[in-house]
Every structure is written in C-alpha cells, then in structure tokens.
Amino acid sequence: MSMAKPPPPPPPPPTPTTEKPSLKNGSTSSSLSSLIRRSIAFPYGFGFAFAFLAFSIFSLLNNYYDSAISFNNRSHFSTVFSHFFFFPSSSPQLPITRSNTNPPREDDIKGFQEEKTVMNNDGLLSNKQVKQQTKEEWLDSIDHCNLYNGSWVRDDDSYPLYEAGSCPHIDEQFNCFLNGRPDNKFENFRWQPNGCNIPRLNGRELLELLRGKRLVYVGDSLNRNMWESMVCILRNSVEDKSKVFEASGKNDFRSAGSYSFIFADYNCSVEFFRSSFLVQEWEMAYTNGLKRATLRLDVMERSSDRYKSANVLIFNTGHWWTRGRTARGKGYFQEGSHIYSKLNLIEAFRKAMMTWARWIDANIDPVKTLVFFRGYSAAHFRGGQWNSGGKCDSESEPIKNATYLSEYPQKMRVLEGLMKGMKTPVFYLNITRMTDYRKDAHPSIYRKLKFTEEERRSPLRFQDCSHWCLPGVPDTWNELLYVQLWTRYIKEQQQQQQH
Structure with a gap:
C-alpha cells in the first residue's frame, strides 16, 4: 500500500562540493x-x-x-x-565521497593507515582528493566492496561529526570531554574501506530519509552508545534545537527500559529499548518463597510488541554473554519449565538467537521494516577484566598491526549462520574487526565525573574499556548504517525507473 506524501519541507542547503573546474581564458571574435x-x-x-x-x-x-x-x-x-523513506521533490544530493590519491592494495592494509602518499609527518591527511560520483558509479563501488575491511585514517578536516561537549544528550558514562579526558585525537578518525569510499554522514539528508518514520535501537548499553551517537548527529543538523526532545522529558538514559527522541520538524523518532540478551530475563519460584533469576532462552524480550512496527530496527547483543552467571552457564538458562543445571554458553546463545530469529520471521513485515543486526564491539582490557583491574587508560593511538587483533567471536559466527536461514532479510553491520583496532577510544578512567570513595582511592582499578567516548567510534557505526539506507533507496529507485 502506498503511503501518502506529507507536505514537502523547504529544501536543505546544498552539500558543500568541490570547486568547479576553472575556466580558461577565451578570446573575443x-x-x-x-x-x-x-x-x-x-x-x-x-x-x-x-x-x-x-x-x-x-x-x-x-x-x-x-x-x-x-x-x-x-x-x-x-x-x-x-x-521506508519519503523524499521531497527538492531532494538532497548523493553524498560526496572522498578517495585517497593512491588507494592501498588490500594485502598492504593495516589498521592504522600511514601511507606517504596520503599523510604528512604528523600522520594527518595532506593530499586528499574529493571525487564527484554519479549514483550508479557509487553504487557499483559499494556493491563490490567489503565495507568492514579497511583502515582508520586521521581526518582533522571532517571529523568529528559534532563537537565534543556540544550535545547535552550524552550520558556521563560516554562523555569523556566533560569528564576531563585531556586528549581528543581519537575523535578525528574516519573509516576507509579497501576499494571504495563511504560518505560523511549528512544529518539533514538522513532526517529526510526518516521523515515520518521510527528508527529503533534494541539491545544492551553498546546499542545505547550507538543510539546516543545518532541522536547527537541528527540534533547537530537541526537549526531549532528546542524541537529535538525526549518524549517523556527524561535526561538520564541508564535507568528506564526505553527512550524516544522526537525530531518535531521531521515527525520522526529515534528510540532505544534496553534488552541485554534479546530474550527474556525471568524469575522462577524457589524454596521458602524465594525467587530464582533465570534467562528464558525460548521467549522474546518483553518490549518486543512496542517496536515490531518500526520502520528501521537495529539489534545487538553479546557483552552480557561473557560475564557472571551467563558465562558460567550453571542453573541460569531456562526453556519452558526446565532449568539447565549446566549448559554450554555457545549453545545457550544459539538457542536465544533462534528465538530472536523466529520472532523476526513471525512478526516483522519486510515490506514495511528494515532489520539490521550490529555485530560484537571489541573491548580492550589489559591485565584483567572490567571488574578485576583491567586497564586501557594509557592508550592514545589505534592498533597499527592486524596481528594484534582478537580472534573473531564464535558467537557472531553462530549468529551469521542463523541469519542465512531466515526468511526475513537481516542486514549485518559487521563492526567487530574495525572496532578491535580502536583501543584508544574508550572512556577508561574518564567514565564519570564524580567517583565514590572507593573509586577515588583506586581510580585506575575502575575503568571502562568496553564502551566508547562520544563523539567517537559509534558515529562510524551510524555512518555505515547511513550507507546501507542510501544504497537500498537507490536500488529501489532504479528498479522503479526501469518499469
């Protein structure tokens, strides 16, 4: 069924482009x-x-x-x-992409690009070339490119996407600038895939894509990290900031189960639903009136009915599967009325993701909803884990050699296999490897402004090497989402023109 067009908004200002070719002197007749x-x-x-x-x-x-x-x-x-998307008659242009003068060969790539043809002695971009591309050329390059295989490149001219300290909707946990982190070079990196280019995220263009729509993130605190990034990117492109607000007036985003930011001029919302496992955390009656916490591997999480009609869904899970009773797998996993005395973690994860996949296939209309799954985000604790003295506070540069990257998580291989068997298309944002390079961009000791007495006595013991400072790495995740939305729109437009 076709959707009615809302009144077209005023056209956005034109995207800055390269200088027009200079004109040679002519001669009069x-x-x-x-x-x-x-x-x-x-x-x-x-x-x-x-x-x-x-x-x-x-x-x-x-x-x-x-x-x-x-x-x-x-x-x-x-x-x-x-x-999914409505475009006004006066529409934004195809995002302009950047290309390096001499794109590196795939076998020469390392995680931190330092080519002499691109960078000067300070490691900064010094010989950038802006390239105009038709939509057909750009789409063809994207179709033949692995967006997730590439390098982080310093780009002080174009990044970050919003200034540190400018967005009031970043949680203290991710706000490294306000928490006193003294360095900010980690904000100035962009992701450069091998063999193609991705556009810098244009907030106004994305808001036009989302006009009248719901963009919903579902998952753990790493997806909240990504959600807050998107809110700040889009807010930065809106002239009247008073027309961007949380629907229920919340300004703390860690305690409630869901949040929704409204962009009034575009009649769209950007939402987050908290669910660490995507399946339901449960309580079973125990002896002497006590209750026992379990994880129902066979039941989708409680909020699912509230977002199944969204236009774009981005799911994630993973980090809570590596800690505590989940990792131990003893007396915690439940199916029906049966509680497993011991269940292998990977098998438990597979069962939970099967429940999620069945729910997607049974409840999501792929004609109306695009579904994405964001992959596992790498952590960088040295000398311990998050609760045992693990550290990353001295890191100031990305990993430069791919041999130091972690092994690809087995849980993500399980998920990839399940997604191949689903009838509903799920687009995989495979950010695991690209984030593994970025040991420099975590909050570490700058995860909060006010410490408890115990934390003040041992500040280096309490570090966050899982989440990401904002602005920072999650902004790139949203740029990759932006690319996927653009490419799918262009393909549909081409199909329409052929008919």
Whole structure:
C-alpha cells in the first residue's frame, strides 16, 4: 500500500562540493573587436563580452555537474522502499565521497593507515582528493566492496561529526570531554574501506530519509552508545534545537527500559529499548518463597510488541554473554519449565538467537521494516577484566598491526549462520574487526565525573574499556548504517525507473 506524501519541507542547503573546474581564458571574435573602436569604450566592451562568455560556460558546466550527482525523478514510487523513506521533490544530493590519491592494495592494509602518499609527518591527511560520483558509479563501488575491511585514517578536516561537549544528550558514562579526558585525537578518525569510499554522514539528508518514520535501537548499553551517537548527529543538523526532545522529558538514559527522541520538524523518532540478551530475563519460584533469576532462552524480550512496527530496527547483543552467571552457564538458562543445571554458553546463545530469529520471521513485515543486526564491539582490557583491574587508560593511538587483533567471536559466527536461514532479510553491520583496532577510544578512567570513595582511592582499578567516548567510534557505526539506507533507496529507485 502506498503511503501518502506529507507536505514537502523547504529544501536543505546544498552539500558543500568541490570547486568547479576553472575556466580558461577565451578570446573575443574579430567582429566584436571591430564594433568597439573607441579607446575609452574598448576595455568596457571587451570586459562585458568576456564576462558573458565566461558566465555561459560556467552555467553549462554547473548544469553538467549538478546532473551528474543529483537524484532525479523522486516522485512517489510503489516499490518496497516507498514504505521506508519519503523524499521531497527538492531532494538532497548523493553524498560526496572522498578517495585517497593512491588507494592501498588490500594485502598492504593495516589498521592504522600511514601511507606517504596520503599523510604528512604528523600522520594527518595532506593530499586528499574529493571525487564527484554519479549514483550508479557509487553504487557499483559499494556493491563490490567489503565495507568492514579497511583502515582508520586521521581526518582533522571532517571529523568529528559534532563537537565534543556540544550535545547535552550524552550520558556521563560516554562523555569523556566533560569528564576531563585531556586528549581528543581519537575523535578525528574516519573509516576507509579497501576499494571504495563511504560518505560523511549528512544529518539533514538522513532526517529526510526518516521523515515520518521510527528508527529503533534494541539491545544492551553498546546499542545505547550507538543510539546516543545518532541522536547527537541528527540534533547537530537541526537549526531549532528546542524541537529535538525526549518524549517523556527524561535526561538520564541508564535507568528506564526505553527512550524516544522526537525530531518535531521531521515527525520522526529515534528510540532505544534496553534488552541485554534479546530474550527474556525471568524469575522462577524457589524454596521458602524465594525467587530464582533465570534467562528464558525460548521467549522474546518483553518490549518486543512496542517496536515490531518500526520502520528501521537495529539489534545487538553479546557483552552480557561473557560475564557472571551467563558465562558460567550453571542453573541460569531456562526453556519452558526446565532449568539447565549446566549448559554450554555457545549453545545457550544459539538457542536465544533462534528465538530472536523466529520472532523476526513471525512478526516483522519486510515490506514495511528494515532489520539490521550490529555485530560484537571489541573491548580492550589489559591485565584483567572490567571488574578485576583491567586497564586501557594509557592508550592514545589505534592498533597499527592486524596481528594484534582478537580472534573473531564464535558467537557472531553462530549468529551469521542463523541469519542465512531466515526468511526475513537481516542486514549485518559487521563492526567487530574495525572496532578491535580502536583501543584508544574508550572512556577508561574518564567514565564519570564524580567517583565514590572507593573509586577515588583506586581510580585506575575502575575503568571502562568496553564502551566508547562520544563523539567517537559509534558515529562510524551510524555512518555505515547511513550507507546501507542510501544504497537500498537507490536500488529501489532504479528498479522503479526501469518499469
């Protein structure tokens, strides 16, 4: 069923592009010269003729470049994507991509790019080339590229996507700037895939994609990290900040089970539902009136009915499967009325993800809802774990050699296998390897401003090497989401034009 168009908004300001090609000096014709004989009038006549000629050439070139990168014919279309995104008649341009002068060969790539052709002695980008691409060229490059295999490159000109300290909706846990972290170079990296380019996330364009829609994140605190990143990116692009607000007035995002930010000018919401496991945490009656906490591997989490009609869903789970009673697997996992005395962690994870996959296939209409799963985000504790003195506070640069990366998590291999058997398409944001390079971007000891008495006595013992400072790495996750939304829109538009 086609959706009715809302009134088109005023067109956003044009995206900055590269300079137009310079015009070479032309020459006036002999007939023009013969008409202007007087010595006083000659300079004025010549100047007028030259200006007219230059203006004509510039107009032709300008129309050519605009037509090369613009999205044409954005009338309403009846294909699947019309359920997801509405575009006004005056639509934003295809995002401009950046390309390095000499893209590195795949076998030469390391996690931290330091090519002489790109960087100067300070490790900063010094020879960037901005390239205009038609949507067909860009789409073809994306289709033949592994977006998750690449390098982190310093780009002080374009990053971060929003200034540190500028977004009031970042939790204290992720707000390293306000918590006193003295260095900020970790904010200035962009992700460069091997063999293709991804656009810098344009908040206004993304808001147009989301006009009248619900974008929902479901998962643990790492997905909350990503959700807060998206809220800040989009808020930064809105002129009237008073029209961006949490629906129920909340300003603390760690205690409640769900949150929803409204972008009033676009009639859209960006929401988060907390669910560490994606299946239901449970309590069973125990002896002497006591209750026993279990994890129901066969029941989807409680909030699922509230977001199953969303237009875009981003799920995650993983970190809570590596700690405490979940990792031990003794007397905690439950199916039906049966509590396993001992169950292998990977098998328990597989059962839980099967429950999630069955729920997706039974409840999600792929014509109306796009489903994403964000992969496992690497942690970087040295000398212990999160609760036993693990540290990352001295890290100031990404890992430079891929041999020091962690092994790909077995849980994610299990998930990938399950997704292949689902009838509902699920798009996998496989950010595990790219985040593993970024040991420099965690809050570490800058995870909070006010410490307890015990924390003040041993500040280095209590570090956060799992979550990410904002602005920071989760902004790139959202850029990859942005790329996926754009490519799916372009493909649907091309299919519509063919009919």
